[in-house]
Amino acid sequence: MLSNIGNSILFLSVLLCFSIIYYSFQNLKTNKDSITKIIFQLCVLQSTFIIISFLTLIAGFLISDFSLIAVYQNSHTLKPALYKIAGTWGNHEGSLLLWVLILTLFSFFFLILNKNHSKNYRIYTLIFQNILILGFLFFLLFNSNPFSVISPEPKEGLGLNPILQDPALAIHPPLLYIGFVGSSIYFSAAIASMLSNYSGKLFAKSIKNWVLVSWSFQTIGILTGSIWAYYELGWGGFWFWDPVENASLLPWFVMTALFHSLIVLEKRNLLYFWVIILCILTFILSVTGTFLIRSGILNSVHTFANDPSRGIFILIFLSLMIFTSVFVLFKKLKINSYNVNFYSKETFVLINNWFMIFYLITVMLGTVYPIFTEVLNDSKVSVGPPFYNTVIIPVVIFFLFFMSIGPKVRWIKDNLKNLNVILGILFFSILINFLIFYLFKSYSLISNFIIISSFFLIFSSLIDFVEHFKNHSIKNYSRIISHMSFGLLVLFIGLNHNFSLEKDLNLKLGEKITFEGYSLKFEKLYLKEFKNYKAIIGEFEVNNLKDNFNLSLYPQIRIYENPNTLTYEASIKTGILKDYYLTMSNIDRSDYYNVKFQKKPFMIWIWISVILISLGGFLRLFKNEKKNY
Amino acid sequence: MLTKKVKKRVSFLSLFLVLSLIAVFFTLKSLTNNILYFKSPTDIKLIQEVNINKRIRIGGMVKTNSLNINDKEIKFIVTDFKNDLFVSYSGTVPNLFSEGKGVVAEGKLQDKNFFIADRILAKHDEKYMPPELKSLIKKNVK
Numbered sequence: 098m099l100s101n102i103g104n105s106i107l108f109l110s111v112l113l114c115f116s117i118i119y120y121s122f123q124n125l126k127t128n129k130d131s132i133t134k135i136i137f138q139l140c141v142l143q144s145t146f147i148i149i150s151f152l153t154l155i156a157g158f159l160i161s162d163f164s165l166i167a168v169y170q171n172s173h174t175l176k177p178a179l180y181k182i183a184g185t186w187g188n189h190e191g192s193l194l195l196w197v198l199i200l201t202l203f204s205f206f207f208l209i210l211n212k213n214h215s216k217n218y219r220i221y222t223l224i225f226q227n228i229l230i231l232g233f234l235f236f237l238l239f240n241s242n243p244f245s246v247i248s249p250e251p252k253e254g255l256g257l258n259p260i261l262q263d264p265a266l267a268i269h270p271p272l273l274y275i276g277f278v279g280s281s282i283y284f285s286a287a288i289a290s291m292l293s294n295y296s297g298k299l300f301a302k303s304i305k306n307w308v309l310v311s312w313s314f315q316t317i318g319i320l321t322g323s324i325w326a327y328y329e330l331g332w333g334g335f336w337f338w339d340p341v342e343n344a345s346l347l348p349w350f351v352m353t354a355l356f357h358s359l360i361v362l363e364k365r366n367l368l369y370f371w372v373i374i375l376c377i378l379t380f381i382l383s384v385t386g387t388f389l390i391r392s393g394i395l396n397s398v399h400t401f402a403n404d405p406s407r408g409i410f411i412l413i414f415l416s417l418m419i420f421t422s423v424f425v426l427f428k429k430l431k432i433n434s435y436n437v438n439f440y441s442k443e444t445f446v447l448i449n450n451w452f453m454i455f456y457l458i459t460v461m462l463g464t465v466y467p468i469f470t471e472v473l474n475d476s477k478v479s480v481g482p483p484f485y486n487t488v489i490i491p492v493v494i495f496f497l498f499f500m501s502i503g504p505k506v507r508w509i510k511d512n513l514k515n516l517n518v519i520l521g522i523l524f525f526s527i528l529i530n531f532l533i534f535y536l537f538k539s540y541s542l543i544s545n546f547i548i549i550s551s552f553f554l555i556f557s558s559l560i561d562f563v564e565h566f567k568n569h570s571i572k573n574y575s576r577i578i579s580h581m582s583f584g585l586l587v588l589f590i591g592l593n594h595n596f597s598l599e600k601d602l603n604l605k606l607g608e609k610i611t612f613e614g615y616s617l618k619f620e621k622l623y624l625k626e627f628k629n630y631k632a633i634i635g636e637f638e639v640n641n642l643k644d645n646f647n648l649s650l651y652p653q654i655r656i657y658e659n660p661n662t663l664t665y666e667a668s669i670k671t672g673i674l675k676d677y678y679l680t681m682s683n684i685d686r687s688d689y690y691n692v693k694f695q696k697k698p699f700m701i702w703i704w705i706s707v708i709l710i711s712l713g714g715f716l717r718l719f720k721n722e723k724k725n726y
Numbered sequence: 727m728l729t730k731k732v733k734k735r736v737s738f739l740s741l742f743l744v745l746s747l748i749a750v751f752f753t754l755k756s757l758t759n760n761i762l763y764f765k766s767p768t769d770i771k772l773i774q775e776v777n778i779n780k781r782i783r784i785g786g787m788v789k790t791n792s793l794n795i796n797d798k799e800i801k802f803i804v805t806d807f808k809n810d811l812f813v814s815y816s817g818t819v820p821n822l823f824s825e826g827k828g829v830v831a832e833g834k835l836q837d838k839n840f841f842i843a844d845r846i847l848a849k850h851d852e853k854y855m856p857p858e859l860k861s862l863i864k865k866n867v868k
Contacts, residue, residue, distance in 0.1 A: 332818055439738075459753055466757065477764035479783065481832075484760035488753050601817045603797045610797075684819050689795045693818045 099157045100165055103244035106150040107234060113143045114231040121224045130216055132208075136223070140205050143230075147201045151185075151194055154243050158185050164250040167191055167243045173256035175629045183267035184257045189391060189407070190243035192270055197237060199278040200230045207282050207307065214295070214303050221289030222282070229281055232414050240410050259630065259657040259664050265325040269318060276315025277348045277383035282307050283355075284380035287373045288422055291429040301363035301372070306721055308359060311379075312352040313714030319345050320707040331665045331680045333599070333695045335703070338485045343464045344386030347457060351379045354453035357446045364508060365443060370430055371450075377422045384415050389464075438510040445503030452496045459488050490543060493587060497550035500580055501557035504573070518560070526552035533592075540595040547591045554584030575720060579713025586706035589699040598696040603689045616640040617694055620649075631656045632666070635681045635690065652681040652692075676700040762832065767809040776835050784811060784841055785830040793825055804829060804841075815843040 117139045124133050154167070158181045163169040171188045172181055185191045204226040211219055237243070283304045290300045322345065323335040336342060355375040361368050392408020437443045463480040470478050502519070530549045534540065558581035565573055600612055609618040621636040633654040640647055653666040670677040678695040764783045765773075784804060792803035799816040802825075813831060823829060823846060833843035 439734075455749065462753065462757065466761065470761075478761040479764070480757065480761050481781070484756055487756045487760065492749075603795055603800065603816075608797075680818060682819050684793075684795055684800060684823070687793075687795055689797075691800075691817075691819045 098164075099153055099162050100244040100246045103150050103153045103157075104238075104242070106146050106153070107238055107242075107244070110143060110146045110150070111231065111234050111238070113139055113146065114227045114234065117143065117227050118224055118231075121220045121227075125217060125220055132216055132220065136220075137208070140208055140223075144201050144205045147198050151198045154191055154194055155182055155185050158182060161254060163252070163254050164246050164248065165243070166245045166247045169247055169251050169254050171257050172254040173629070174253065176257060176262070177629075179264070179267060180257060180262045183261075186270045186274075187257055187261050187266075190237075190241045190245075192274070193233065193237050193241050194243050195271065195274055196278050197230060197233050199274050200226065200233060200281055203279055203282040203307070204230065204285075207286070211303050214299060215293065217293040218286075218289050218295035218300075218303075221292050222286045225285035225288050226282060229285065232417075236407075236410050236414070240407060256657070259655065259662050260329050263325055263329050265321045265328065269321040269325060272314050272321060273318030273345060276311045276318050276352075277345070277380075277386070279307065279311035279314065280348060280352065280376075280379040280383055283311075283376045284418075284422070287376035288425055291373065291425050296369050297366050298363050300369070301359050304376070305356065305359050305363065306718055308352060308356045309714050309718045309721070312349070312356060313711045313718070315345070315349050315352060316707060316711035316714065319349065320704065320711075323707075324704060327700070328667065328669065329664075331667050331682075331693075333667070333678045333680075333693070333697060335700075338460075338463065338480075338482045340464050341390055343460050344390055346460060347386060347464075348379050348382045350453045350457040350460070351375055351382060354450045355379060357449045361443055361446050367437070367443065370426075373426065377426070381415070381419060381422075384411065384418065388412060388415055440506065440511050442503070442506045442508045442511075445499060445506055448499050448503065452492065452499070455492060456489060460485065490547065494543075494546045494550045497554045497584060497587060500583065501554040504576060504580065505557075505561065519557075522553055522556045522560070523549075525556060526550075538596060544591055544595050548588060551584045551588035551591065555581055555588065558584065571720075575713045575717035577713075578716065579710050582706045582709035582713065586703060586710065589702045589706060593697060593699050593703065596696075596698045598694075600694045602692045602694065603684065604692050605688050605690070611642070614642050615694070615696075616642060617692070619690070619692070629657065633683075637668075637679060637681075637692070639677060639679070639694070648677060650677065650679040652679045654681065654683060671701055673701065674698060764830075766806045767804060767811040768806055770811060770835065770838055770841075771809050773838065776837055778834060778836060781832060781834055783830055783832050783847075784813070784843075785828065786811070788823070788825050788827060788829050790825045804831070810839075811841055812839055813841045813843050815846060817844060817846065819846060 117136060120133065120136050120139065124136060154165075156162075157165050157168050158172050159178065161168065161172055161174045161181070163172075167188055167190045168184075171191075172184045176184070186195045204223065207226070208219060208223055286300075286304050286307075290296055319342075322342065326337070327333065327335040355372065358368050358372050358375060362372050388408060388411040391411065437447075463484050466480055467478050470476050501522075505515075526549045529552055530545055533548065534545065558577050561573070562577050562581070565571070565577065598613060598615075600615075600617075602610055602612075602617065604610065604617075604619045606619055606622050609616060611617075616639075618638045618640075619635065620638055623634055623636075625632050625634055633656070634651050635653070637650045637652070638647065639650060648670060650668040650670060652668040655664045655666055656662075657664065665680050665682050667678055667680045669679075675696055675698040678693075678697055680693045682691045683689075684691050762781055762783045764785060766784070767786055770784070786804040786806040789803040789805045789810065792801075794801040799814050800819065801812065801814050804811045804813050813833075815831065815833070830847040831841070831843035832845040832847065833841055835841050
């Protein structure tokens with residue numbers, strides 16, 4: 098029943114896509130300045146249909162209609178309602194429908210919100226966006242149909258993988274998708290802009306909010322993924338440089354470069370083709386990331402299941418996209434010589450772009466390198482975190498300095514001034530660093546530089562903030578918040594890295610162990626039944642011997658039956674200054690339990706910094722809205 | 727004579743080139759230093775000289791009845807059904823780690839028979855197997 102509704106709506110959506118493209122081309126031929134009504138009506142209809150099909154799938158999950166394969170494989174009647182809904186996008190087919198939904202909604206809103214821009218440009222954007230929608234609808238219908246039926250209808254579903262049953266992960270895919278599927282709209286707009294010769298400042302104005310939206314959501318999406326990894330994967334880290342994580346980071350680098358360059362394009366009418374390249378690159382990287390992960394080419398610890406036939410489809414689609422965009426780009430490309438003064442804001446934006454491209458290339462190299470070695474000399478390798486850390490961390494130090502100075506430099510031409518202030522901030526940052534160094538604990542040379550440079554950025558931003566506050570100008574608050582929070586993020590990651598304590602112990606029930614100022618006692622072990630799992634709960638008493646501070650932690654081993662899985666649930670005591678983190682696992686059914694105790698300083702501040710970074714993006718969006726409409 | 731502007735541009739470009747060359751050099755160097763090779767116990771038997779400072783990944787099956795636990799470390803034997811490798815590990819053990827099941831561990835070789843692991847890779851579900859291990863098992867079944 099639901100399958101029939103879903104399939105027919107998807108089929109109608111395909112027809113609608115074709116008619117939108119047809120009427121758009123008709124509209125291009127006329128000389129009228131306005132877009133015909135029928136196109137608007139078709140777009141409304143298209144969005145409505147896609148929303149209904151998505152709701153249909155959610156309904157299928159909610160009422161546990163196991164005649165749908167997607168529901169049967171990823172849901173279970175005993176699952177809480179939240180995770181039934183989250184199950185909709187917790188699998189390949191459903192997430193692809195979400196993908197189409199976002200493509201369609203962005204297409205619709207771009208059409209109706211950009212009233213003041215040229216007709217041809219809007220129509221071309223609509224055409225390209227609809228070609229994308231069409232491509233993914235075909236993929237959905239012929240390869241990964243979420244409405245495929247299974248008969249006879251199973252009595253019970255297989256259940257969602259328990260480690261995906263987590264609030265952070267429930268909202269993670271939609272947020273991330275708004276980010277990188279949202280980038281499709283400026284991919285289409287970039288090609289449309291070249292075809293309709295609608296370039297320069299106006300083009301920048303029309304896409305800047307879309308870049309901001311996708312960037313802000315992408316940031317939050319990456320954050321929820323990290324939080325999930327921290328809580329759920331049980332080894333206390335939040336970033337592992339795993340291919341899946343890298344795939345979400347690659348478009349983020351380009352988006353960041355893009356909206357910095359967009360400012361130059363808007364204010365100075367420079368860098369048009371560079372902006373176009375970044376627009377195209379963002380979406381291509383998003384699709385590439387999806388391709389690498391879904392096809393199973395890259396080996397990731399987060400991989401669940403994959404299917405090579407999906408890969409071939411995405412690969413064909415990707416090649417078509419790259420081919421088209423490169424073709425249009427080379428047809429229209431004009432090399433203009435820019436005369437940019439060395440000490441100007443433009444230069445600093447370009448510096449930002451170089452750094453972003455550097456990060457992009459580094460992360461990309463590390464991510465795809467294993468594929469090449471496997472193909473070329475059949476050796477299986479993996480690139481671990483040390484590679485990223487040694488390459489990226491030293492560069493971040495310089496990046497932070499440029500990030501502090503850049504925003505204050507004026508457009509066109511400026512002279513180095515305020516040298517005293519800069520030196521003052523630098524001196525102050527070094528001072529604080531050495532205070533931490535001597536009062537608490539010494540750390541490596543590179544950590545010193547990291548902490549100095551992040552303090553430098555934080556203080557510069559603070560001074561900037563105060564100056565703006567005095568002048569009653571609210572123009573740059575969003576930028577200051579984002580830049581300062583990036584400084585905070587690096588600072589807290591640095592401190593977290595240097596002041597963490599980690600101890601692995603194999604304990605039997607009743608044993609007590611003392612180490613580095615702490616004692617840990619394995620008090621109790623008991624079994625408890627929950628609605629959809631059983632839990633073996635351990636009770637541990639942690640004692641801080643220095644300030645005689647007591648704490649009980651209750652890590653769990655959860656036994657799920659549908660599907661049959663064991664997971665461990667870390668017990669985390671979150672505090673303003675530090676988290677205590679304890680995981681427990683049984684070693685092959687013996688009496689020994691493997692216990693990992695960790696003290697992780699400032700964890701909550703890492704999350705808050707990232708939230709603030711994206712808040713900056715949302716604030717800027719809000720401000721742009723007020724100005725433009 | 728070159729004009730001042732051209733001179734400036736040339737020096738700027740050459741500086742940029744030199745900087746990017748340095749960046750490329752260090753990136754590639756760091757890449758070759760930090761890649762982890764995956765080896766089976768048989769691969770390790772065939773190595774000429776053991777480099778005790780190089781981190782690698784090893785994988786195979788945990789041999790039945792080989793697990794030995796004390797309060798500091800876990801010892802077990804990894805086998806690919808042709809050769810064995812003794813492994814000593816201290817750290818978190820994934821719940822799905824057990825005798826007779828596949829394992830992938832990261833660490834350093836001490837000699838051809840002894841490996842000190844500092845990380846055992848987690849698996850998310852019982853069906854999932856790292857691709858390295860899958861092809862290893864396939865090879866041995868043939």
